[in-house]
Amino acid sequence: MAPAPGPGVTTGTMPATPPAIVTLAGVGRTFANGTRALAGLDLAVTRGEFLSLLGPSGCGKSTALRLIAGLDRPSAGVLTWGESGAPPRPGDLGVVFQEPTLMPWATVAGNVRLPLRLTGGAHGGDADARVSAAITRVGLDGFAGAYPRELSGGMKMRVAIARALVTDPALLLMDEPFAALDEITRFRLDNALSALWAELGKTVVFVTHSVFEAVYLSTRIVVMAPRPGRVVADLAIDAPFPRGERFRTSAAFAALCRTVAQALADAMGEELA
Numbered sequence: 001m002a003p004a005p006g007p008g009v010t011t012g013t014m015p016a017t018p019p020a021i022v023t024l025a026g027v028g029r030t031f032a033n034g035t036r037a038l039a040g041l042d043l044a045v046t047r048g049e050f051l052s053l054l055g056p057s058g059c060g061k062s063t064a065l066r067l068i069a070g071l072d073r074p075s076a077g078v079l080t081w082g083e084s085g086a087p088p089r090p091g092d093l094g095v096v097f098q099e100p101t102l103m104p105w106a107t108v109a110g111n112v113r114l115p116l117r118l119t120g121g122a123h124g125g126d127a128d129a130r131v132s133a134a135i136t137r138v139g140l141d142g143f144a145g146a147y148p149r150e151l152s153g154g155m156k157m158r159v160a161i162a163r164a165l166v167t168d169p170a171l172l173l174m175d176e177p178f179a180a181l182d183e184i185t186r187f188r189l190d191n192a193l194s195a196l197w198a199e200l201g202k203t204v205v206f207v208t209h210s211v212f213e214a215v216y217l218s219t220r221i222v223v224m225a226p227r228p229g230r231v232v233a234d235l236a237i238d239a240p241f242p243r244g245e246r247f248r249t250s251a252a253f254a255a256l257c258r259t260v261a262q263a264l265a266d267a268m269g270e271e272l273a
């Protein structure tokens, strides 16, 4: 068996890259008020990767994610889906936002079931099995009948992740999902998400401001320049999985964070103190 690669950052294209799940070429987005959120954004999301979009506030990270989610349309450039070119069907994409946005009148199981209802597959034993498997996956066994008001902030976010996973989407889009949580909860959810990614083999695009979170979770980090947003650094994070507390407190992690922080400072035209 080949030895596991040591931690490190590499730049540029990796050899034998798997096919792109979606490619953005020359994408721009200018809003009606004249704000140019994105200009000349080139980005290929590779199947199976955990890709983080990292950049200063307002650089267009959420705008890029919303374009991939189909919630907005580019003003310039094109998005191309996979080899077939067909856009994803409902259920092929899971989206998680900073707010868990749960239905307060529905139980955890009812909330997790929602995407199945929207895609017409909410009934029968298969749907029940999917809902309970998604709840188990995020560590909420025993809470299927609980209501959102009975849950902590971290548990609500776990429900939002279970809801995004219940249709077994190929691509999971996450927009600063843990930014509003306290640090201990955030670390726990980062650990759970990393384990889920390693287990399920999904493609994840994750928006964050946090260098530490991006390094901990990602196989690749794309650093975006301030408005109008575009890619200014593309860094492969070669540390092996699973990445637990040992990785988070390692010298290798610290070195990776420094490299990524430097790329972010360069993008913002600042000196790293």
Ligand SMILES: Nc1ncnc2c1ncn2[C@@H]1O[C@H](COP(=O)(O)OP(=O)(O)OP(=O)(O)O)[C@@H](O)[C@H]1O
Binding pocket: 031, 032, 033, 035, 036, 037, 055, 056, 057, 058, 059, 060, 061, 062, 063, 064, 209, 227
């Ligand atoms: N619907 C809109 N109309 C006008 N301007 C908008 C709209 N949506 C976003 N913007 C602006 O576009 C720019 C990019 O916004 P976006 O939310 O994508 O940035 P971001 O990098 O995700 O920021 P943050 O990290 O603070 O969430 C910002 O200046 C924002 O104010």
